[in-house]
Amino acid sequence: MNQTLRYGIIGTGQRGRAHLARLLELQPAVRIAALCDPVPEALDAAADLCREHQPARYDRYERLVADANVDAVVVASPNHLHRDHAVGAFAQGKHVLCEKPLATSVADAQAILDASVQAGRILCPGHELRFARPYLELKAALPRIGRICQVTHHEYRRDWSPLSWVYRDPGTGRSLNWRMSQKASGGTILEKSLHFVDLFHLLLGANPARVALAGGIGFYRDGRETWDQLTISLVYADGVTATHSLCMFHQPAESTLRIFGEKGVFVVEGHSKVSHYDYGRPATVIYDAGVGENSLAYQHLGDTEMHEAFAAAVQGRKPLPILPRIGVEAVATCLRS
Numbered sequence: 377m378n379q380t381l382r383y384g385i386i387g388t389g390q391r392g393r394a395h396l397a398r399l400l401e402l403q404p405a406v407r408i409a410a411l412c413d414p415v416p417e418a419l420d421a422a423a424d425l426c427r428e429h430q431p432a433r434y435d436r437y438e439r440l441v442a443d444a445n446v447d448a449v450v451v452a453s454p455n456h457l458h459r460d461h462a463v464g465a466f467a468q469g470k471h472v473l474c475e476k477p478l479a480t481s482v483a484d485a486q487a488i489l490d491a492s493v494q495a496g497r498i499l500c501p502g503h504e505l506r507f508a509r510p511y512l513e514l515k516a517a518l519p520r521i522g523r524i525c526q527v528t529h530h531e532y533r534r535d536w537s538p539l540s541w542v543y544r545d546p547g548t549g550r551s552l553n554w555r556m557s558q559k560a561s562g563g564t565i566l567e568k569s570l571h572f573v574d575l576f577h578l579l580l581g582a583n584p585a586r587v588a589l590a591g592g593i594g595f596y597r598d599g600r601e602t603w604d605q606l607t608i609s610l611v612y613a614d615g616v617t618a619t620h621s622l623c624m625f626h627q628p629a630e631s632t633l634r635i636f637g638e639k640g641v642f643v644v645e646g647h648s649k650v651s652h653y654d655y656g657r658p659a660t661v662i663y664d665a666g667v668g669e670n671s672l673a674y675q676h677l678g679d680t681e682m683h684e685a686f687a688a689a690v691q692g693r694k695p696l697p698i699l700p701r702i703g704v705e706a707v708a709t710c711l712r713s
């Protein structure tokens with residue numbers, strides 16, 4: 377980066393602070409100009425991380441997006457707020473990196489995309505796995521297995537973070553961890569599985585022709601509204617299928633992606649190690665990021681590269697390597713079944 381970009385972050389919870397940490401690694405090209413969160417403790421925790429930047433502190437997003445010292449906004453608030461926050465930022469001429477899912481409905485996601493086009497500003501959907509080295513290495517190596525015939529992915533993991541913001545439903549008056557609220561999160565399919573639906577899009581280069589989704593709450597008995605398990609099946613125009621299964625009550629965490637081709641298979645374990653099998657021959661590891669589930673690198677795979685690409689696009693140095701509409705398409709695919 378060759379000029380200083382001034383950032384505002386809306387939502388300074390766990391993910392907002394992770395963005396902040398990645399941005400601070402890109403200093404001196406970055407300045408944290410403003411932070412916004414209605415919860416004072418969340419704002420304090422973020423402000424502590426970037427004290428020397430002396431960011432302005434706001435409890436309402438309208439004030440952050442109107443701040444003339446902010447060039448680019450990172451939206452890291454709960455999902456149901458993304459539309460207001462991103463559209464509000466575009467209306468003030470800011471560029472936006474918006475966390476996934478872009479929104480909790482296709483109409484809201486499309487409204488964000490439309491607002492970016494109307495404002496002539498960059499929209500980067502926060503799909504960091506598209507920037508993660510293991511998946512880019514895998515994508516480049518795909519021709520080695522010939523025509524792709526089938527894709528499978530499973531993720532077994534622990535429950536949602538208990539530290540997340542508590543959403544109060546204005547209709548029912550009920551308070552819930554926002555990820556357990558259907559209204560605030562848009563459901564587990566959007567909050568979690570969208571990452572893999574979008575990864576299938578990256579690897580297969582197409583959106584599916586048909587989608588089927590099954591899920592439920594089989595394990596937890598705590599009044600949550602969002603599923604703790606699901607399977608989504610996608611069928612592509614050429615008959616290729618992709619499936620993703622999620623289980624949210626398993627330790628240790630496990631994530632395995634398999635791409636079966638005419639001439640061999642790729643396996644990606646833990647978002648890190650990419651192996652290639654010729655049918656009937658031993659595996660060779662083609663890339664290993666060497667990160668374990670508990671390492672910081674694992675949790676933020678692709679984030680640094682995503683921020684570098686976003687900044688380059690904002691500064692007109694390089695076009696964004698992903699199309700903003702993939703954010704809308706991922707929401708649409710997840711909600712299509």
Ligand SMILES: NC(=O)c1ccc[n+]([C@@H]2O[C@H](COP(=O)([O-])OP(=O)(O)OC[C@H]3O[C@@H](n4cnc5c(N)ncnc54)[C@H](O)[C@@H]3O)[C@@H](O)[C@H]2O)c1
Nearest residue numbers: 387388389390391392413415418452453455475476540541
């Ligand atoms: N890409 C990824 O891998 C990834 C990982 C985790 C979370 N996320 C996304 O990041 C977003 C935030 O998730 P999180 O884990 O940080 O949740 P969180 O609950 O830890 O933080 C959310 C923050 O938003 C704040 N907030 C609530 N209402 C607000 C408002 N009106 N204006 C501004 N801030 C408000 C809360 O006070 C809280 O501090 C979600 O969209 C989530 O899907 C993405």
